[in-house]
Amino acid sequence: xxxMEHPVVVRELTxxxxxxxxxxxxxxxxxxxxIFGFLGPNGAGKTTTIKMLxxxxxxxxxxxxxxxFDVLRERxxxxxxxxxxxxxxxxxxxxxxxxxxELYAGLYGVTGTRLDRRRTWILDMSELWDARNRTTxxxxxxxxxxxxxGCAMVHEPPILFLDEPTxxxxxxxxxRFWDLIDGMAVGGTTxxxxxxxxxxxxxxxxxxxxxxxxxxxxxxPRALRERVVEPILEIRCADAPRAVEALGGVxxxxxxxxxxxxxxxxxxxxxxxxxxxxSALAGAGLTATDMRVVEPSLEDVFVSLVRAQGGALVG
Amino acid sequence: MSLDSxxxxxxxxxxxxxxxxxxxSMILAFVLPLFLLLFFGYAITWDVDDIPIVVVDRDRTAASxxxxxxxxxxxxxxxxxxxxxxxxxxxxxxxxRVKGIxxxxxxxxxxxxxxxxxxxxxxxxxSDANTATIAQNYADAIVARHGARALPGNRARAAxxxxxxxxxxNPNLESRHxxxxxxxxxxxxxxxxxxxxxTIAREWERGTMEQxxxxxxxxxxxxxxxxLPYLLIGLFDVAVTVVAxxxxxxxxxxGSVVLLAAMTLLFLLGALGxxxxxxxxxxxxxxxxxxxxxxxxxxxxxxxxxxxxIASMPFVLRTxxxxxxxxxxxTVTRGIFLKGVGAPVLWPEALFMLGYAVLxxxxxxxxxxxxxx
Numbered sequence: 001x002x003x004m005e006h007p008v009v010v011r012e013l014t015x016x017x018x019x020x021x022x023x024x025x026x027x028x029x030x031x032x033x034x035i036f037g038f039l040g041p042n043g044a045g046k047t048t049t050i051k052m053l054x055x056x057x058x059x060x061x062x063x064x065x066x067x068x069f070d071v072l073r074e075r076x077x078x079x080x081x082x083x084x085x086x087x088x089x090x091x092x093x094x095x096x097x098x099x100x101x102e103l104y105a106g107l108y109g110v111t112g113t114r115l116d117r118r119r120t121w122i123l124d125m126s127e128l129w130d131a132r133n134r135t136t137x138x139x140x141x142x143x144x145x146x147x148x149x150g151c152a153m154v155h156e157p158p159i160l161f162l163d164e165p166t167x168x169x170x171x172x173x174x175x176r177f178w179d180l181i182d183g184m185a186v187g188g189t190t191x192x193x194x195x196x197x198x199x200x201x202x203x204x205x206x207x208x209x210x211x212x213x214x215x216x217x218x219x220x221p222r223a224l225r226e227r228v229v230e231p232i233l234e235i236r237c238a239d240a241p242r243a244v245e246a247l248g249g250v251x252x253x254x255x256x257x258x259x260x261x262x263x264x265x266x267x268x269x270x271x272x273x274x275x276x277x278x279s280a281l282a283g284a285g286l287t288a289t290d291m292r293v294v295e296p297s298l299e300d301v302f303v304s305l306v307r308a309q310g311g312a313l314v315g
Numbered sequence: 316m317s318l319d320s321x322x323x324x325x326x327x328x329x330x331x332x333x334x335x336x337x338x339x340s341m342i343l344a345f346v347l348p349l350f351l352l353l354f355f356g357y358a359i360t361w362d363v364d365d366i367p368i369v370v371v372d373r374d375r376t377a378a379s380x381x382x383x384x385x386x387x388x389x390x391x392x393x394x395x396x397x398x399x400x401x402x403x404x405x406x407x408x409x410x411x412r413v414k415g416i417x418x419x420x421x422x423x424x425x426x427x428x429x430x431x432x433x434x435x436x437x438x439x440x441x442s443d444a445n446t447a448t449i450a451q452n453y454a455d456a457i458v459a460r461h462g463a464r465a466l467p468g469n470r471a472r473a474a475x476x477x478x479x480x481x482x483x484x485n486p487n488l489e490s491r492h493x494x495x496x497x498x499x500x501x502x503x504x505x506x507x508x509x510x511x512x513x514t515i516a517r518e519w520e521r522g523t524m525e526q527x528x529x530x531x532x533x534x535x536x537x538x539x540x541x542x543l544p545y546l547l548i549g550l551f552d553v554a555v556t557v558v559a560x561x562x563x564x565x566x567x568x569x570g571s572v573v574l575l576a577a578m579t580l581l582f583l584l585g586a587l588g589x590x591x592x593x594x595x596x597x598x599x600x601x602x603x604x605x606x607x608x609x610x611x612x613x614x615x616x617x618x619x620x621x622x623x624x625i626a627s628m629p630f631v632l633r634t635x636x637x638x639x640x641x642x643x644x645x646t647v648t649r650g651i652f653l654k655g656v657g658a659p660v661l662w663p664e665a666l667f668m669l670g671y672a673v674l675x676x677x678x679x680x681x682x683x684x685x686x687x688x
Contacts, residue, residue: 054529076531084529088522094336095329106325107530135336 007032007159007190008053013062015048022048024213025062030192035185037204038194039298044210046194047087050163053192054084067159080108083152083160087167091148093137097128100136100151108155122150125180142173149180153189160184162193166200178203198299209302216305221298228296228304230254231270233277235263236290246284252276255303262290264300318539322532326540330514334544343510344545348552349559351502352495356564359498359622361490363449367395368415368437369404378424382435385461386417391453408440415439415450484569484653492567495560496648497621502556503579504586504615504641505608507549511590512600512607514541515683519598538680542587549583550576569655575648578661581668582644586611588675589640595683615641640671 008030015023023045030036038046051057053064055075064071067081091100101122105115123129126146128139136144145165152160162181166174178200185191185205193204201207202221209217209224217224237243240263247256247265252273255266267273270293281288296304334340368386372379386392395413398404404416416438426433437454439447485492515537518524527537557575560566593610594603616622618632619641625633636642643664650656658665 056525056528079529079531082529084526086522086525086529088525090521090523090526092329092333092523093521094333099329099332103325103329104530106328107322107527107532109319109321109531111321 005032006030007067008036008192009063009065010049010053011063013049013052013064014060015045015052015057016060021213023052023059026210026213026215027062028208028215028218030190031206032190033185033188034205035181035191035193035203037201037207038192038210039196039198039201039204039207039302040194040210041196043212045213046196046210047163048213049210050161050192050194053078054082054161055079080155081157081159083155083157085148085152085160085162085165087164091136091144091151094135096135097123097132097139097147100147101154104151104154110155118154118156122147122154125153126150140173142169142176145169145173145177146180149177153184157189159190159192162191164194164196166195166197174200198297198302201298207298209305211302211306216309217301224298224301225296228301230266230268230304231273231293232296232300233263233265233267233270233274233291234259234294235265235277235281235288236261237263237281237286237288239286242284243281243286243288246280246286247277250276250280253280255307257299257303259297259299264294264297266300266304318533318536323536323540323543326532326537327543330541331544334548340510340513343506344548344552348502348506348556351505352498352556352559353563355498355501356491356495356560359490359494361445361449363446363453364391365393366391366415366446366450366453367413368392368417369396369398369407369413370394371398371401371404371416371418373421374419374423376424378427379419382419382423382458382461383417385457386454389453389457391450391457408438411440413440414443414446491564492653493649494621495564495566496652497619497645499553499556499560500582500641500644500648501615501619501621503549503553503582503644504611504619506552507545507583507586508590508593508607508611509604510545510548511541511587512594512603515591515594516598516600516603520600534680534683538588538591538676538683541591542584542676545587546580546583549587550579553579566652568652570651571655571657574657574661575651578644578647578651578665578668581665581672582640582647585640585668585671585675588672588677588679591679592675592682595679611641614639618642619645621645637667640668643667643671 006029010029011027012025013023013027014021014025026045026049038049040046048057052059053066053071055071055078059072066078069077069081071078092103095103098119101119102115105111105118110118123132126143126149128143128147131139131143136147139147149162149165166177169177181191181193182203195201204221206218206220207224208215217227219227235243240258240261243263244256244258247253247263252268253265253276254268257264265273265277267277274291277291278288334344370383372383383394387394396407398407401416401418404418407413408416416436418436418438420434420436423433423435435458437451439450441447515524518527553575557568561568589610590607593606597603597606618636618639620636621641625636625642628636647661647664650661
């Protein structure tokens with residue numbers, strides 16, 4: 001196993017804050033050139049793990065190697081080898097697009113003709129040529145996000161860390177952003193990305209599911225979905241919140257969750273389950289306008305895995 | 316950790332651009348120093364003149380009028396009123412319309428011409444001790460001179476012992492000449508810490524610090540990169556206030572410009588470092604500004620020797636003044652402005668300021684943790 005095949009190697013990485021264990025003995029490898037997704041609710045330990053891997057936070061114990069460098073002892077080498085984009089895509093709001101690019105270029109030692117080339121690449125990629133002399137505070141969030149991505153890539157790092165890069169951005173801009181990420185991966189960059197948007201996780205080649213500081217599963221999205229063995233009923237109902245109440249504790253029903261405007265009900269058996277659900281709804285004076293067995297979403301996978309381990313969700 | 320000039324340059328350039336676009340920093344850097352100079356320069360003065368007095372002339376002779384005229388002619392006193400009675404005059408004193416009562420007794424002219432010697436009374440309002448002391452000194456001098464002239468035959472008796480005082484560096488003892496150089500030192504301590512107090516706290520508040528920390532930039536590069544633009548502004552501010560002090564207040568400048576620039580540089584390193592240290596320690600712009608204000612303003616005004624003579628402070632306070640960087644800079648500016656002294660005299664101050672520069676920058680770099688715990 002070399003750093004060429006596995007640019008990120010994590011072994012029993014742990015971080016405590018006092019009595020609270022934010023990251024609990026997490027181990028995994030990231031393959032070269034893949035989009036590695038880090039999925040979990042807020043507080044699951046995603047950001048803490050990323051901060052340890054980018055040299056921003058010292059692990060309490062365990063080991064991490066990024067681009068072949070030790071995250072504890074070779075922080076500066078790690079920082080040179082990676083691009084990092086934080087949750088707040090921290091650009092300087094009072095600097096222009098170009099000034100932000102040139103600042104990060106200077107900090108990463110990108111100068112001369114290489115700077116010219118990278119500046120052009122970033123402006124092309126982010127489509128910010130027309131806005132290049134505007135201060136970033138005037139830009140829409142989606143534009144800032146693309147610029148922040150460009151700044152993180154100014155030194156052409158082999159590994160890119162993105163901590164919830166799409167939080168607060170509208171779905172169209174998010175979609176476009178993921179196309180850019182995909183392009184980076186095709187170009188050979190390894191992308192390590194965390195998110196709490198389940199639907200975004202589908203873009204990842206492999207997903208690490210985090211809950212309460214622990215890694216609960218690691219696999220391709222499709223393989224993860226296949227792990228859910230219990231049938232899931234999607235129910236449409238006029239008053240979804242009341243339906244959730246009505247279905248709680250019904251025998252044969254394992255879990256009820258709001259899923260957009262409908263409900264996802266995990267049952268032990270599809271046939272017996274639908275009967276139990278119908279009668280429970282009728283008992284509460286509600287009727288299901290539509291009820292069918294569906295493929296589990298990643299959210300269902302998540303809930304199912306957490307339940308299988310007897311745990312509870314954070315938040 | 317090695318210092319990379321490319322990263323340092325990138326930080327300094329960025330800081331310079333931000334400074335130029337931030338109206339608050341621009342006001343702090345370019346408007347406030349001149350405003351403070353004018354404000355304090357005009358407001359603070361120990362020169363007392365036109366002291367209002369009320370005259371109770373019980374003699375009403377040419378001689379008594381001549382004495383009162385001597386008071387007025389000195390320029391230090393003005394006669395606000397001529398009172399008939401002592402009671403009436405007292406009312407003026409109580410109501411603070413006047414600072415003193417000059418009473419000329421009956422028989423003043425007779426006593427004076429007879430050679431017996433006359434006594435006049437000056438009653439002063441001691442609730443303003445400073446003015447009272449000065450008024451008393453002026454009155455002493457006026458009466459002594461007037462008395463000598465009023466002697467019959469105008470023959471001055473030679474006193475057996477005579478002091479001939481002469482004041483160097485500020486021969487007319489104009490307090491403004493002492494205030495302005497000290498004021499420049501005080502203004503720069505405040506401005507320097509206020510300017511940099513914002514810088515690191517702002518990065519924390521905006522979340523850009525995390526992004527910086529993820530780059531290979533070293534702590535010392537961040538601190539120095541932030542320091543450089545403010546160092547230039549500080550030097551510029553000192554130049555402007557020095558020129559303004561000379562042009563507006565007529566303060567003499569007898570020393571070396573180069574020495575002042577070098578000393579200013581030393582002082583600014585410490586003062587700016589202190590601001591960065593505060594900013595890095597508290598991580599909040601509002602709090603950092605307040606702490607910078609408290610940590611610099613009061614000590615610089617009260618304990619630097621700017622307003623109050625350090626030598627006459629109680630031991631504990633006097634010891635404490637050694638901790639105030641402004642103390643050394645006040646000594647330096649006054650020395651260079653008024654005495655024209657050079658490095659051979661000011662080296663201890665230079666050494667202390669160098670110590671503070673090392674301490675300030677060291678603390679700033681140390682406390683500013685790049686790690687986000």
